[in-house]
Amino acid sequence: MRKLFALLLVLCVAVFTVNTVNAQEGETATEQMEEAVDNTVDAVEEAADNTMDAVEEAAQDVAAAAESSTTLVEEEGPSMFQVLKKNFIDGGWAFMSLVLITLILGLAFCIERILTLNLATTNTDKLLERIDERLAANDVDGAMEVCKSTAGPTASVLYEGLRRSGEGPEAVEKAIVSYGSVQMGLLERGLVWISLFIAIAPMLGFMGTVIGMIGAFDRIEAVGDLSPSVVAGGIKVALLTTVFGLIVAIILQIFYNYIVNKIDGIVNRMEDASIALVDIMAKNKVF
Numbered sequence: 001m002r003k004l005f006a007l008l009l010v011l012c013v014a015v016f017t018v019n020t021v022n023a024q025e026g027e028t029a030t031e032q033m034e035e036a037v038d039n040t041v042d043a044v045e046e047a048a049d050n051t052m053d054a055v056e057e058a059a060q061d062v063a064a065a066a067e068s069s070t071t072l073v074e075e076e077g078p079s080m081f082q083v084l085k086k087n088f089i090d091g092g093w094a095f096m097s098l099v100l101i102t103l104i105l106g107l108a109f110c111i112e113r114i115l116t117l118n119l120a121t122t123n124t125d126k127l128l129e130r131i132d133e134r135l136a137a138n139d140v141d142g143a144m145e146v147c148k149s150t151a152g153p154t155a156s157v158l159y160e161g162l163r164r165s166g167e168g169p170e171a172v173e174k175a176i177v178s179y180g181s182v183q184m185g186l187l188e189r190g191l192v193w194i195s196l197f198i199a200i201a202p203m204l205g206f207m208g209t210v211i212g213m214i215g216a217f218d219r220i221e222a223v224g225d226l227s228p229s230v231v232a233g234g235i236k237v238a239l240l241t242t243v244f245g246l247i248v249a250i251i252l253q254i255f256y257n258y259i260v261n262k263i264d265g266i267v268n269r270m271e272d273a274s275i276a277l278v279d280i281m282a283k284n285k286v287f
Helices: 004-078 081-089 091-122 124-136 139-147 155-161 169-187 191-223 228-283
Strands: none
Touching: 091 191, 091 228, 124 139, 124 155, 124 169, 124 191, 124 228, 139 155, 155 169, 155 228
């Protein structure tokens, strides 16, 4: 019996010792975990502080760069548009307005001609191929319908040639030449006005220059002194009208040359198509 009590006492002591050890180990682990959490929080706070400092430095750098860019732009001076606007105003509204109206009207005629010529362009090869198919089937009326349904001066000239096919080759050629001249006149319509504006623009500029020089000499006469400060302003204003007049003339001249080149191309294709039509009619024995 004593041995049993002794054994139970030993077991109780052992269990108590184990529990005590586990409790101490748990307390140690808890302390270590709390210490690790505190260290992590400190590290996160330190990283956040460093990040905020970096963001503030980056913002300051961006602001400094923007300020330097603005200063650089201001140092570079006004843009080309601002310079033209200033010089246009300095030239005086009287003649500058006339030069501007000349530019607007000239560009209007140029745009109208360019659009008309683009619509007048015809695929002559395809048109002649369709006419050849109709004439090969001895269908002159069908060939005329093909020309009638096709837009452009070339189709109109070929239509007039087919319409005179029953009168012989000479009548066909005469009709093509006559109606071709009419179509050329229609293509060149409006070029006279563009040429007029090209000539008027520099003339208006020169007139403004002459009138400005007269004003400058009037100021010299009134002051009685030939100092640069008295003459420079009037001469500058006088020359600005000539500069803008020449700029307008150059712009309109470029458009004019483009339009003339496009008209020449249409006329050349029209002449080639007329010659090809006569050959097709002779090949299919239409005459």
